[in-house]
Amino acid sequence: MKRILSVFLALAVILCSTSVVFASEDTTATEISSAAQFAEIANNLSGSYKLTANITLDKGMSETFAGTFDGNGYTINLGDNATQGVFATVNNATIKNLTVKGTVTATVNAGAVAGAATGTVTFINCKNLADVMAKTAGAGYVGGILGNGYDGCTGVTFENCVNYGKVDVAGNTKNNSNGGIVGVGKNATIDTCVNYGEIVGQNKSGGLIGWNTNKLTVSNSANFGAVTVSVSGREGQAGGAVGYLGGSATGSLANFFNGGQVNGGVVGVYAGSPSISNCVNVGTTVNAMVGSGTAATSGCYFLEGTDADSTGATSKTSDEIKALNLTGFAKQEGYDYPLPSGIEYITKEDAEIVRISTADGFKKIASDLSGDYKLTQNIDLSNCGYVAISDFTGVLDGNGYTIDLGTNATQGVFASVNNATIKNLTVKGTVTATVNAGAVAGAATGTVTFINCKNLADVVAKTAGASYVGGILGNGYDGCTGVTFENCVNYGKVDVAGNTKNNSNGGIVGVGRNATIDTCVNYGEIVGQNKSGGLIGWNTNKLTVSNSANFGAVTVSVSGREGQAGGAVGYLGGSATGSLANFFNGGQVNGGVVGVYAGSPSISNCVNVGTTVNAMVGSGTAATSGCYFLAGKGTDSTGATSKTSDEIKALNLTGYAKQEGYDYPLPSGIDYISKEEAAAVRISTSDDFKNIIANDLSGSYVLTTNIDLSTGYTAISGFTGVLDGKGYTVNLGNNATQGIFATASNCTIKNLTVKGTINATANTGAFVGKVVAVGSTKAKATFINCKNYANISSVSAAGYVGGILGNGYDGCDGATFSNCINYGSIYLWDNSNNVDAGGMVGVVRNAVVENCMNYGRLDGKRYTGGLIGWSTNKLEISDCANFGAVYSRSFGRARGGAVGNLGSASTGYIKDFLNAGQATNGVAGSKDDTYTPSISISYCVNVATTDYAVTNIVNAVPTECYCLEDKNNTGKDDPTDTTIKTSEEMKELKITGFTVPEDIYGVEYPVPSTLTLTTNEVVVTAAEGGSVSPSGTVKVNYGRSVNFRVTASEGYYADDCSYNGAVITLNNNNVYTTPEIKASATFDAQFAKLEDVDVSDAVHMYSPYTSSKEDTEHYGNNGSVITFARAPKVGPVTVTECGLLVDETNGMTADELVYGAKEVRVLAFDLETKKLTENGHYGILIYNNSYTESKTYKVRAYAKYSNGKIAYGDLSEIAFGAISAQ
Structure with missing residues (x-):
């Protein structure tokens, strides 16, 4: 078993803040943005100050500071030769929101933030990245944040502070102390603090505090750093929390976790009386809780086999500690053991990153061009006066978020970058440039890397001054020694048509020197003058393209040799070397995979199915290997092989694979998604769902996991955007009163499943309650591949209820349902209002329903239909089925397998429909004989028990419709319009658009061919001595019961039979009828010999x-x-x-x-x-x-x-x- 120390050393667990800008209560604070302004603090040592930029100090403040200093989330760099921290001494001061980095080598009391504190001093949200060393005899006390909090100090408080730096006093012959947060303290309070740094001491060394006198309060804190001392004996023992608790020490140590290697205990020497409770020690220590001294602990645990204990703490195995449920502790992502709550545990490297959550925060990058930045929100730069930053040399991690440049940007995010890395960033908007332009960066110098960058913006440059233009980067040539693109995608149009300057443009980069393009895709249209490529317009020196693709059209207006475009590269210069491999072109290109080939890169394993002039090379001489092109789409002289479409589809190429939704094999390792999906905001938590969507009702959203809305969710009103569930499920819980959205307009919801229980009080659907008009204009709604498992009931809803949508009539001009399924039941029997109900929608105007099914039982109050309760205006139903029983309490005639009531004004058709659920009026019903809709009903099959074979609509003339003998009262329907079939005839029925499924239990009738029934498998097993029918693996239509007949062989009897592991009883005919099967199940029959039955005690x-x-x-x-x-x-x-x-x-x-x-x-x-x-x-x-x-x-x-x-x-x-x- 690996020790916890190695885990935390690898993960570098630390505490961090989450925003680049911290709220400041003091609006009168003096702002500091330079070292010179910092030095002026000496003129008013009791003042209030706030950093507005990162600064570097030649030396710290030597005078005693007695005011308030707000670092505002910025960093002070002390350099590598500092002899003291930011402040030598502080008195009755408050220091907050400050990060310090550098190296401090002290000769006196030393801490990275302050050397010594007098009076009462508070440190809040302070972080130390600096190593603090004091190896001379004169150095007193040393800590990561504060050195001496004892001499002249009446109390010192640390809240949300963290130390990463090494605190080292080895070689210091003075008998002093050191700690990760503070060296020595009097009346110290340490709350929600963490030490990660290594603590190397002489004696009295602690992960948090070296030595404390008087009262000590430690709570909700942790140590992961190794703590060692060189002095032997009683005082030489170190502590994960405290090195030495003096004899006068009182207070408490609670909710503390030690994961560091410590040659002592949680406390090194315990000479006082503080209580120790609710602590966990999984680090390697000499003693679990106390190294030396007598103490009694409560609720404390330590890792079995790592140390000993005499304080009453409990030894636990690793698995037992992992399973502990301790107050104030919680599981943390990525960590095995429960840790104190309220702390954000992240890597050390991540702690040095500046987080950006606002446009103003992003602008401040200009004040530190070499910084390390990470977005924590989408950033809108469209209307904030943003000027593209030049000469950025740092790291920007978009963290999956998007920067919106707006529609009037003249540059991308950065005008230029130098030796920079930009990753995980999406950009949208429109860039109309007059110089080098790319949505992410205009120009790159030095060596620059772009990783997982996506461009949704159109980049346009039509003036003569615009040199090079690309979707991600414009110019990667002038001053650039190498540029790399990994997993980058361009969706935007890159357009330089009309630009009279003889330059180049590409989907990823306009021009590059020593360019590497790996696993990149262009979808955008590339419109150029010359030297235009799907990936890169022009490259010199070495070029490496691998595992990439182009689907965008690439056209150029210049004629002649340089005018030819390329699916991958527009122009390969004469000095170009390298390779182009595993590339796929599917775009229309008036050139080849390469437009002009003047260099010597190898071309291999490429496929071109786009329309091109030449297959591989537009102009120039090249020899390719393992390359293929679509016959009739271009000519070739490079050795590539012409293949038909079917032959290319069947190719088995190294590095290629079949991709969902694409005919041809494509390079592997790429997530091929549409522009719309790429632009969507990812939703991964219930809070995201509640807050992000509500704040932008017109946005495009994609779920990345299942979402639980069972607690504290109120249905969102006014949704007008796109929600793609990506196959995930939203759980509404058991107490919902509405579905996901109360109202919506012109929305699209797709690939989403909903489950839960809804007690409706108004118009209700599991997805949308009601479609509402936008102003005076009626709206529409589209539902694609939506599945509802939620059961809906109501005793008071005044409106309409549907499995997917409730009301699609008031304010609605059309609703489309495609590939949707309702599994949930609807119960409105006792409702006090005349509420209509349908598996898809309660009431609707101008509905299109295709490839949809209802499995749920529907108990309506008024008009009830398997798909639609009440339909008006135009109706188009095709390739659908109903398997659920349909009932209506008030209007028995207004219920049907497809539609309950068709209004008199209804037009359209119902075709290719199967009804297998009980419904009075067969396929379609109407309120009474006064309703005469103009609706055609054709190619319908009804195999359920109904009063009417197809419909009770008096003027309807069904064509090519069939019903099952003995299931229908044909006297209520014209038998000349509906053909009656026996069960055997129905099995053999050949009807256009229908097929009889194979091997689905109980489905022995035609089903619309486009439907894929929802089936579950019952695995049937039978022991020796008998058989079960049906046997093997039985596919069962959703919600259907199965009759299992158990037959014993001669001399045997059925002993124990079980369904899903529970013993069941067969009826007198040795048959067991299962409940409705809605999930995979098992049926097992065990047999025994009759001769083995013991009757000896029977009489x-x-x-x-x-x-x-x-x-x-x-x-x-x-x-x-x-x-x-x-x-x-x-x-x-x-x-x-x-x-x-x-x-x-x-x-x-x-x-x-x-x-x-x-x-x-x-x-x-x-x-x-x-x-x-x-x-x-x-x-x-x-x-x-x-x-x-x-x-x-x-x-x-x-x-x-x-x-x-x-x-x-x-x-x-x-x-x-x-x-x-x-």
């Missing part, structure tokens, strides 16, 4: 009743005995004979009184004319003709069983003279 004889003399007249003889016994059925084994055995010798033992023995009289129960009771009871009346000659007889009940075995009851006695007749 029981009760005490006989002997008559008295007074009974003689009643029985008609001298006397009698009535014997009673029980011979029940034993499992599958039945009684074939039973009765009483009588010992006529009166001397037999139980073993001798058996069936067939001599001198044993058999009195058999007459099973032919009499019956055993349900429990197997029977009685035998025995008469005695010689009452006066009384004798005692031994008797025994017996029973023969169908498996050939005989069972006996216990030996009993009856008293008579001689046995007479039975």
Whole structure:
């Protein structure tokens, strides 16, 4: 088992803040943006100050600072030769929101933020990245944040502080102390603080504090750094939290986690009396909680086998600690053990990154061009006066977020970059440039890398001064030694048509020197003068293109040799070397894969299916290997092979793979997505869903995981955007009163599943409650591949209810449902209003429903339909099916498998429809005979129990429609319009657009060919001795029950049968009917041999009743005995004979009184004319003709069983003279 230390060393766990700009309560603070302004603090040491930029100091403040200093999220760089921290001494001061980096080598008390503190001092959200060293004898106390918080100090507080730096006093001969947060403290409070740095000391060394006197309060904090001391003995022991607790120390140490290697305990030396509780130690220590001293802990745990303990802490295995549920602790992503809550644990490298969440924060990059930045929000630069930053030399991590340049940008995000890295960034907007232009950067010098960058912006440069233009980068040539693009995509149009300057443009980069383009795609249209390429317009020196593709059209207006465009490269200069491999072109290009080939790069493993003049090279001489092009789409002289479309589809090329939605094999490792999807905002949490969508109702959104909205969610109103569920599920919980959206207009929702329970109070659908108009203009809605599992009920909703959409009539001019399925039930039976219900929609105007199905049971109040409750205006239903029962309480005639009620004004058609659910009016219904819609009904099949075969609409004339015999009251429908078929005929029915599915249990009728039924598999197993029908793996249509018949072989019986692991009981016909099957299931039958059935204890004889003399007249003889016994059925084994055995010798033992023995009289129960009771009871009346000659007889009940075995009851006695007749 790896020790926790190695895990945390690898992950570099630290605490960080989350924004580049911190709120400042003091609006009068003096702003500081330079070292010179910092030095002026000496003129007012009690003032209030705020950093507005990162600064570098030649030296810190030597005077005692007594004011407030707000770092505002910025960093002070002390350089590598500092002898003190930012402040030598602070008095009654507050320091907050400050990061310090550099190296401090001190000769006195030292901390990266302050050397010493007097009075009462507070440090809030301070981070130290600097190593702090003090190895001379004069150096007093040393800490990551503060050195000395003891001499002259009445109290020091640290909140949300973190130390990354090494704190090293090894070699310092003075007997002092050091700690990750503070060296020594008096009345110290340390809350929500973390040390990551290595602590190297002489003695009294701690992960958080080296030495404390008086009161100490440590809470909700952690140490991951190694803590070692060189002094031996009692004071030499180090502590993960505290090195030395002095004799006067009081207070508490709670909710602390140690993961660092410490040659002591959580506390090194415990000489005071602070309480220690709720602490966890998984680091390697000498002692678990206390290195030296006597202490009693509560609720503390340590890792078994790493240390010892005498404080009452509990030893746990690694797995046991992982499973602990401790107050104030929580699981953290990426970590095995629970850690103190409220801390953001990130890597050390990430801690040095400046987070940007606003446009103003982004602008401040200009003040530190070499910084490391990360976006934490989408940034809108469109209306904030942003001027593209030049000469950026740092790192920008877009973190998956988007920068919006607006529609009037004249440059991209950066005008120029130098030796920079830009990654994980999406850019949108429009750039109309007058100089070198790219959506991410105009020009690059030095060596520059772009990773996972996406451009959605059109980049246009039509003036003579615009040199080079690309989707990501414009100019990667002048001053550039190398430019790399990895996993970059361009969707924008790159257009330089009309630019009279003889330059180049490309989807990824306009011009490049030593360019590497790996796993990149261009979708955008490239319109150029000359030297235009899908990936790169012009390249010199070395070029490496691999695993990339172009789908955009590439055209140039200049004629002649240089005028030819390329799917990959427009112009390969004469000095160009390198390789072009694993490239696919699907775009229309008036050139080849390469436009002009003047260099010597190799070209291999490329495929061109786009329309080009020449397949591989437009102009120039080249030899290719392993390349293919589509026959008839161009000519070739490079050695590439012409293939038909089917032949290219069948190619098995290294580095290529089939991609969903594409005919041809494409380079592997690329996520091929549309521009619309690329522009969408990713939603990965319930908070994202609640807040982001509500703040931008017209946005485009993509789920990246399942979303739980079961708590605290209110249905969003007014959604007008696009939501792509990507196959994920939104859980509404069990107490929802609406679906996802209360109202929507002109929205598209696709690839989404909803589950939960909705108790509706208004217009309700699991996806949208109501489509509302935009102003006075009616709106539309589109639902694609949406699935609803939510059950909806209501007793008071005044509106309409549907599985997908509730109300598509008021304010709606059209709703489209494509490939949608409703599985949920709708129950409105007890509703006080006349509410309509449908599997897709309750009420709708101008509906298009295609390839949709309903499986849910629908109990409506008024108009109810498997797909639509009430339809008006135009209706188009095709290739759909209903499997759910459809009921209507108030209007029995207004229910149908497709539509419950078609209004008189309805037009359109219902075709290629299957109804397999109970519905009064078959496929379509109407309120009464006064409704006469102009609707055509054709190619429909009805196999359910209905009053009407197809419809009750009086003027409807169904064509090519079929119904199942004995299922319909055909007297209510014109039999000439609907063909009646038997079950066998229905199986063989050949109807246009329908097929009979194979191997789906119970579906033995035609189904629209475009539908894929939802099936679940029941795996059936049967042991030796019998069989189950159906057998094997049974595919079952969603919600259908299965009748399993269990048949035992001769000599066997069905023993234990189970469904989904639970034992079940077969009926009298050995059949088990499952519940509705809505998930995968199992059925198992076990058999046993009949001969193995034990009947030995089955028979029981009760005490006989002997008559008295007074009974003689009643029985008609001298006397009698009535014997009673029980011979029940034993499992599958039945009684074939039973009765009483009588010992006529009166001397037999139980073993001798058996069936067939001599001198044993058999009195058999007459099973032919009499019956055993349900429990197997029977009685035998025995008469005695010689009452006066009384004798005692031994008797025994017996029973023969169908498996050939005989069972006996216990030996009993009856008293008579001689046995007479039975």
